[in-house]
Amino acid sequence: MPDHPPVRSRLALVLHEGELGGANVALVRLLPWLVRRWDVVAWVPGEGATADALESGGATVTRVARPYAFSFRALLSSPGALARIRGVRRYRRLWHHWVQTHDPDVVLFNTLLVTPELADFPGRTRALRALYAHELVGRGVKARVALALARRADLHIAPSHAVATRLARAGISARVVYPGVAPFAAGASASPVASQRDTAASALDVDGVSAPQSLAISAVANRPPVVGCVGTVCPIKGTDLYLAVIDELRNRLRRRFVARLVGRPPRGRWHRWGLRVLARAAAGSVECRVPPPEADDSWSLRELADLDVLVVPSRVDACPLVVLEAMALGVPVVAFDVGGIREQLGCEGAGVLVAPGNVRALADAVAELLDRPRRRYELAARARSRQRRLFSLQRQAEALSALLAGAYERSVRSTEQCQSRRSIAAASDSLLGEQPGVAGQ
Secondary structure, eight states: OOOOSSSSSEEEEEEEOOOOOOOHHHHHHHHHHHHEEEEEOOOEEESSSSHHHHHHHOOEEEEEEOOSSSSHHHHHHHTTTHHHHHHHHHHHHHHHHHHHHHHSSEEESSSGGGGHHHTTTTTOOOOOOEEEEOOOOOSHHHHHHHHHTTTTTEEESSSSHHHHHHHHTTTOEEEEEEOBBBHHHHHOOSHHHHHHHHHHOOOOOOOOOOHHHHHHHHHHSSSSSEEEEEOSSTTTTTTHHHHHHHHHHHHHHOOOOOOEEOOOOOOTTHHHHHHHHHHHHHOOOOOEEEOTTTHHHHHHHHHHHHOSSSOOOOSOOSSOOOHHHHHHHHHOOEEEEOHHHHHHHHHHHHHSOOOEEEHHHHHHHHHHHHHOHHHHHHHHHHHHHHHHHOOOHHHHHHHHHHHHHHHHHHHHHHHHHHHHHHHHHHHHHHHHHHHHTTOOO
């Protein structure tokens, strides 16, 4: 990490929800590095495990009830439209008071879903406003509104070049800071299944080692392989497409395998859709693992570590954290070629990509890996090597902290120069006014 400044700077994190998933997980994992350089405060709306995780990591957390809704259905959801409308004024007062009380040097708005707070940022504060846009924005009305509000940030950050390219089309220049994950494979791989697979993967280097390989693979070959999907149960993540892949595999494969779906439906718009998909999965003999309310991100890591193949059937995805987690854990990935997934897996044989939406091609790729255990371990070894080289948590933390600190220092210098020029101009005007005859000219 760069040398610490003589006076610690204040960093404010603004989150869109309290549930511990996706973008929030990334911030929680970054916190141990961020608190080395910054005094961190966090604005966390809603219920969930995020606030507790941030507090245990050293941040000062403010929990609030957020009244904003981004769809008509969400507006009508609890506590109801009238209560939400009435709550906006109070929420804005709390937001302004929080910013002015903590007086941060840098405010990091985590996702486009907090652009309402960005747009309502108190004008008298001197803080640098940075937006970490985790979404691949579309072309609808809501996307255009979000992009219009996003332009108010002083610094834009993207988790992949796919997101940065999409922002550039809207006239927004963004710096890319890839997400990272820690080398948590040993801790997460607590089950005998994961330990056996890690033994097999460790028998290979990135080019494949033949001598102990057959022995290592045979240690895992006597159990049915597990083909899983991990993530929020919603249309964007393509959970329904995962079930279609499983149906396709069962129609063509003679060998036995286990299908496992790990995740929960989101709150709000897609909650009922997710419940229906979970019910359909359970009726189709798919193992459904729904995280308990108190679960932290280590719960999903343990579930992920037990898989033999991870299917990522997302319709749209900026840079899914689950792909990096699978790479770190040595779980081979088969995915649709959407968003930033190609940037994660690369062209080095660290995973398998197929055309977006092509369920049959996705099933073909999974079937090949089920029939070829050695191929699975080769992919896992290359993926783990690539993750450690390019997507470490420390690398992300250092890049993000340096980017925020550098932008803030440039902002301070620019402000000081402006103030200096104003002072010089005022002094010059004063001197001119004191000269005989000048005032009357």
